[in-house]
Amino acid sequence: MPPEPHKTNCRFVAARIRLGVPRADGRRVGERDRQVHFVSLPDDRPAPLVLRTLCGDPLAREVTELLDHIAGMPCVRCLAHVPEARRAAHESRRSA
Ligand SMILES: [Zn+2]
Numbered sequence: 001m002p003p004e005p006h007k008t009n010c011r012f013v014a015a016r017i018r019l020g021v022p023r024a025d026g027r028r029v030g031e032r033d034r035q036v037h038f039v040s041l042p043d044d045r046p047a048p049l050v051l052r053t054l055c056g057d058p059l060a061r062e063v064t065e066l067l068d069h070i071a072g073m074p075c076v077r078c079l080a081h082v083p084e085a086r087r088a089a090h091e092s093r094r095s096a
């Protein structure tokens with residue numbers, strides 16, 4: 001069997017912060033704050049405590065919902081990074 005060219009060790013999942021979580025500035029998270037970010041998660045390990053989104057915003061796992069579909073407004077900065085992150089995932093696998 002030839003190796004599968006598109007297989008990687010990580011997957012992209014959509015993630016957003018839960019409603020009502022206190023923010024650093026003292027407000028609580030409302031619908032306006034709930035952009036759907038994309039996170040690259042390792043397949044073979046549990047998700048880290050702080051999820052690093054493709055756009056660079058850290059999301060604490062305990063206040064984050066992982067979605068199996070995109071609901072609501074996607075983060076455009078994350079969307080812009082998807083092709084790049086995909087390529088990086090392929091390259092790190094190849095050199096491993
Ligand atoms: Zn984002």
